[in-house]
Amino acid sequence: MIISAGDIESFSFAKPMGIGLVDMAINLTKELIKNRAKSILFIGSAGSYGKHNIFDIVDSRVASNIENSFFNNNSYTPINNIVSTYNNVSCETIVNSSNYITTDLNISKHYIFKNILLENMEFYSVLKVAKRFNIKASGVFIVTNYTDKNAHRDFIKNHKDAMRRLEKYIKENCQLPHPKG
Numbered sequence: 356m357i358i359s360a361g362d363i364e365s366f367s368f369a370k371p372m373g374i375g376l377v378d379m380a381i382n383l384t385k386e387l388i389k390n391r392a393k394s395i396l397f398i399g400s401a402g403s404y405g406k407h408n409i410f411d412i413v414d415s416r417v418a419s420n421i422e423n424s425f426f427n428n429n430s431y432t433p434i435n436n437i438v439s440t441y442n443n444v445s446c447e448t449i450v451n452s453s454n455y456i457t458t459d460l461n462i463s464k465h466y467i468f469k470n471i472l473l474e475n476m477e478f479y480s481v482l483k484v485a486k487r488f489n490i491k492a493s494g495v496f497i498v499t500n501y502t503d504k505n506a507h508r509d510f511i512k513n514h515k516d517a518m519r520r521l522e523k524y525i526k527e528n529c530q531l532p533h534p535k536g
Contacts, residue, residue, distance in 0.1 A: 364399050364407065366398065372384065375477065390494060393491075401498055404502050407472060407498045412516040413472075415494050418437070418475075419437045420438075420452050439486075448473060475514055499517045
């Protein structure tokens with residue numbers, strides 16, 4: 356099953372599941388109850404904490420859910436906030452998910468130190484739900500912006516071109532489901 360957030364990140368071959376952590380978790384859970392998948396591929400945009408460049412395409416099988424306040428010692432969590440549906444992922448790029456976009460390069464450096472290189476709002480929910488259903492899941496991301504003060508402006512500026520590039524990459528490199536008929 357290929358999924359995306361939807362809205363401005365919709366593709367003819369991907370099921371839209373919702374923007375952000377909560378909508379993604381709710382809608383993906385409902386979908387998997389109705390139509391159990393053998394595997395899940397999530398595709399979408401990502402912000403780079405600084406190690407990846409605009410329009411880089413990055414695969415990942417690991418996500419985290421860390422809020423920026425953690426790096427200022429202003430919060431903690433009792434949950435395990437790193438998730439994967441695979442066992443051997445020590446060399447993977449970790450994608451952080453939050454309903455907030457980072458706009459501070461000083462905070463971005465903390466993520467890089469922990470090998471968390473990208474930011475995408477939905478990926479943690481995708482992996483958390485997939486793990487609950489015992490389904491392997493991964494993601495393919497295209498970088499649209501850096502996590503700096505220009506994050507939103509650059510996201511808007513680069514988004515259409517990024518979606519075109521991502522769609523081309525998926526069609527050339529991923530096995531797409533055959534259309535019914």
